[in-house]
Amino acid sequence: MKPELNLAVRPTWRDPAPARTAGPGRDYWAVLVAVVVVACLALMLSTGQYRPRGFGPYSVTVPLSFKPYDPARWAIMNSDSYEDALKIDPTLPDPASVGYADATALPPAPPAQLQQEALTGPAATPYMFRGLTALDRERAHYCLTAAIYYEAASESDDGMRGVAQTVLNRVRHPSFPNTVCGVVFQGSERAGVCQFTFSCDGAMARAPSRPNWLRASRIAAAALNGHVFAGVGLATHYHTTAIWPRWGKSLVMTNIVGAHIFHRWRGRWGMPDAFRSPYLGREPVPGPYLPVAQQLAILKGKGIAPGAGPVPALAGAPAPLPDVAPAPMPGAMTAPQPAPPAPAAAPAPTYSDPRLNQSGQVREEFRKSGEWIR
Template sequence: MPLRFATIFRAQSAMGLREWTAWLLLALVLSLGASQIVRAQRGDEVDARPQYQPKGGMAFEQPGQNFPGSAFYYLDDTGSLERPTAAVLDSGAAGLGAGAGMVRGLVINGSPIDQGRALQCLTAAIYYEAAMEPDAGQQAVAQVVLNRVMHPSYPNTVCGVVYQGSERASGCQFTFSCDGAMARAPSPTYWARARRVAERALAGYVYRPVGTATHYHTTEVSPYWAPSLDFIGTIGAHRFYRWQGAAGRGLAFNARYLGGEPYPGPKPRAGLTLAGGVDPLDPLVLAKAYEAARLKAEADNAVVLEAQRLGRAAPSAGHGSSGSHVPAYAPDIAQRGGESAVRGSNLPDNSQVRPEYRNSGQWIRQPGT
């Protein structure tokens, strides 16, 4: 009898183990199915979420999506571009760039569209170049962008600087604009963080440790131009440089911001043709062009000052040691005298102004005579 009870108990135990295994497998299948559903839903949310660069421009720039005052409606309404007090116009940190010269704060005073585009472009540069870096690394990247805006060798707009060369397959100034990085949807959390840094920079904040830096690269690469520039220091994952000579001094960063921000996104792809094999965006080419322009401006200014000292008429623009820049006229105009034939003084008088009023606005008698 005891043997029979032991056999029945073993059978029940075996049956319980099989049932337990079946329930476990069923639970595993259900959990995997649920996770796939959640992932699909999250994927739909990511696809539906507004991308950094709306197709066709910002909302108020699309036909049928705007109304009077819509630019003010769609732009940031939190006062992020509110002008700061003098106490926050620089970082106050003695830093790597202390001996490299300082730059002034750049305050965006353009139209609401200019402000919105500048904020969008600078945020993109900070996010795609330094999203995972500490605040110092992001501020340094933002300062380099604004340094370029203030330098005559680069475009005079934030978007123009950020997307310079983006029409190329390679060789753009900021690699994210041409290497496909922008195909990834940005993380809302990190985008918001980059935006805060951009807002502060566009309100006039100066990150002093990078000084007059106009170039940087990650610590993982060593570009050919690095030894030809002055190394300032390493901040976060980037090494920062400034141009040697006058191009890298604070006085060179004298361009005023005039607005006119272009489309806030990469330019359409175009074939790159290098004249004589020279890349016009090469850092060393830009430095040489700046130095040549500076020396020419100083020479022209010296000629003007000398003429003023001697009491002579200063030479007109375009007439210097390099020769007169006279356009090439068609043969019939050239036969009639070329440049002298088309001067304003030789044009026919078709004016309807009465003779007694034609000298209106001119001196009756020269002062001092």
């Protein structure tokens, strides 16, 4: 008879049974997988990516305290003033706390103004440039008039206003002098490095024409009295349309008015809050701070640049050179000075080819090109 094997008794030669750890069992992982599957299915149903038959879009119902027609709310929204609405609901917030009161009090901007601001940026803030004394006011008026005339004498009124606005924008910007004459004649003590070229290139040796000077004077007076020309925005730089300087790429172009292209600083340096320098009111002596005669002598190669030594022809009294018309006094309108006699010209060279003997001659219709129109 074959003996029976008792399977309940573990043989002694086998390894002992492993002890059960305290970790999660198979039931725990099954429940976790089921939860993840249900969550993914619910997400797909809510987004509409999976919609089996019998299931509709996900929706939720939220109770609302505001009825479609609520007499109290309707009365508040149609109140004539904040005080009337406050009588209905004392818990209403103060509209002034968020700064809406000032904005709602302003009239709506016309479309033309909005289009202009979108092109040029914000306009300058109106400001009255009043000197501390009558002498300061006269100096500011003369310096601004000179800048307008010598920079834009052939321009329209708007072209002159653009130059005037640029000068006054500089006066209120911390990167420039805070006086009108200081801005206009900044750097004019050195030839070729002035901020406005007319103040150091000898242009002021020419007597201004009376009609354009009076027109520039009128525009300067209006600008000093608070008139803002929004056509150039907050421009602090400009140049003619015939050139494009290297510094033009580092600025933001605001507009083209007449023969000038206007620019403002980039970033916050060109925003309205940057123009915060107060007007000093004490105007310095109008320039140019390098005599006009010396400017012309340097440009002709007959003078010495400032700082290089004394100028023999200009030492002592500031008399003009023999072939240079004297510069007009500030505010004075002088008559055109007669031209000095021209020196004897050297004999022209002769060539074997007769066509070369006409070299250098100017046609009659172009002989007066470049002369001032009186």
